[in-house]
Amino acid sequence: MEVSVSHVLHMNGGTEDSSYAANSLLQRKVISMTRPIIEEAAVGLVSSSSFSGRHLAIADLGCASGPNTLFAMSELIKAVAKVSRELGHESPEFQVFLNDLPGNDFNSVFRSLHGFKEKMKRELRIESPMLFNGVPGSFYGKLFPSDSLHFIHSSYSLHWLSRVPPGLEEMNKGNISVGSSSPSSVLKAYYAQFQTDFSFFLSCRAQELVRGGRIVFTLLGRRSQSPSTMHYFYVHQLLSVVLNQMASEGLVDQGKLDSFNLPTYMPSPTEVESEVQKQGSFAIERLEVWESSWNPYDGEVNLPESRQDAGHNVARCIRAVMEPLLVRQFGPQRKLMDEIFMRYRVILSDWMAEEEANYVNVTVSLSKP
Numbered sequence: 001m002e003v004s005v006s007h008v009l010h011m012n013g014g015t016e017d018s019s020y021a022a023n024s025l026l027q028r029k030v031i032s033m034t035r036p037i038i039e040e041a042a043v044g045l046v047s048s049s050s051f052s053g054r055h056l057a058i059a060d061l062g063c064a065s066g067p068n069t070l071f072a073m074s075e076l077i078k079a080v081a082k083v084s085r086e087l088g089h090e091s092p093e094f095q096v097f098l099n100d101l102p103g104n105d106f107n108s109v110f111r112s113l114h115g116f117k118e119k120m121k122r123e124l125r126i127e128s129p130m131l132f133n134g135v136p137g138s139f140y141g142k143l144f145p146s147d148s149l150h151f152i153h154s155s156y157s158l159h160w161l162s163r164v165p166p167g168l169e170e171m172n173k174g175n176i177s178v179g180s181s182s183p184s185s186v187l188k189a190y191y192a193q194f195q196t197d198f199s200f201f202l203s204c205r206a207q208e209l210v211r212g213g214r215i216v217f218t219l220l221g222r223r224s225q226s227p228s229t230m231h232y233f234y235v236h237q238l239l240s241v242v243l244n245q246m247a248s249e250g251l252v253d254q255g256k257l258d259s260f261n262l263p264t265y266m267p268s269p270t271e272v273e274s275e276v277q278k279q280g281s282f283a284i285e286r287l288e289v290w291e292s293s294w295n296p297y298d299g300e301v302n303l304p305e306s307r308q309d310a311g312h313n314v315a316r317c318i319r320a321v322m323e324p325l326l327v328r329q330f331g332p333q334r335k336l337m338d339e340i341f342m343r344y345r346v347i348l349s350d351w352m353a354e355e356e357a358n359y360v361n362v363t364v365s366l367s368k369p
């Protein structure tokens with residue numbers, strides 16, 4: 001039976017050890033790295049004649065919960081406040097929409113808002129209202145009224161598809177995503193799903209954005225045009241190795257593993273560009289491809305002992321993201337999840353000791369002419 005991703009996907013909520021809030025430094029670093037692109041787009045928007053200057057409606061799509069949720073929005077608000085000052089204008093009223101799927105821990109987000117607003121006002125020395133709204137729902141659908149938003153941001157969310165492509169259960173046994181042994185029909189099915197989803201995403205956003213509006217998003221991608229290079233996405237490959245090993249030992253149900261596939265697709269820059277062009281509503285202001293290390297603590301000194309093991313860091317990061325999907329497929333037993341991620345940590349450590357474990361990001365800045 002096909003299950004829509006919007007009913008099952010969410011990051012680990014709360015603030016405990018295995019929560020997304022406690023294990024999302026990797027994603028935070030990505031937002032930091034893209035700050036200049038966010039700022040550039042904000043400056044472009046605020047200085048354009050289509051912006052009235054009184055009210056700025058901004059949205060973060062796939063905001064999750066934890067310290068990153070308000071981070072991108074705070075960077076954007078800071079950039080707008082700075083340009084407004086430079087142009088001799090008052091800062092606009094900020095209306096901030098935080099979107100994610102209904103299973104997201106919105107309560108944690110809402111609880112942090114008061115402190116966030118106070119901090120922003122102190123830092124920026126502005127009195128402009130900052131009005132927050134939670135928007136539960138899939139960004140593969142309309143979320144906002146037409147012509148109502150000025151700026152849309154999304155980080156690390158758009159490589160999630162709306163569903164596992166149909167037919168994969170039979171085609172992709174032994175793999176949980178595009179694996180080295182996946183037949184070409186699997187690659188085609190994933191790519192077709194990405195095209196449908198991404199194009200629909202762009203159409204919805206085109207309706208919601210005002211003329212002159214901006215979108216900046218970053219997603220996991222790949223450099224090479226050839227889809228078969230997707231199996232170099234080793235973190236999925238290695239999780240697949242662990243699950244297959246556990247199935248052969250009878251610890252994971254083989255039938256459940258055979259039918260498990262991740263609803264993710266890592267596009268090449270050309271694939272992103274071609275969908276934007278086909279959809280036709282946006283101009284590409286920037287499209288950057290860049291790499292970062294899977295270990296967010298790479299290069300840092302004086303780390304606590306637990307953070308010195310790269311495999312441990314990456315396993316925790318992936319657990320915070322994947323655990324709800326794995327629990328749904330294989331059952332909620334804590335011991336089972338601990339065993340999966342203990343083995344995953346070991347195999348990741350071995351890989352990371354051998355190779356420079358980097359992954360590819362695609363960051364895109366669009367404007368609506």
Ligand SMILES: C[S@@+](CC[C@H](N)C(=O)[O-])C[C@H]1O[C@@H](n2cnc3c(N)ncnc32)[C@H](O)[C@@H]1O
Nearest residue numbers: 027062063064068100101138139155156157160
């Ligand atoms: C890895 S988290 C990234 C969170 C945050 N933006 C960050 O950078 O830390 C991806 C988020 O995208 C959300 N997401 C995935 N598909 C979505 C969809 N169709 N609509 C809304 N949110 C979605 C997930 O629920 C998850 O919270």
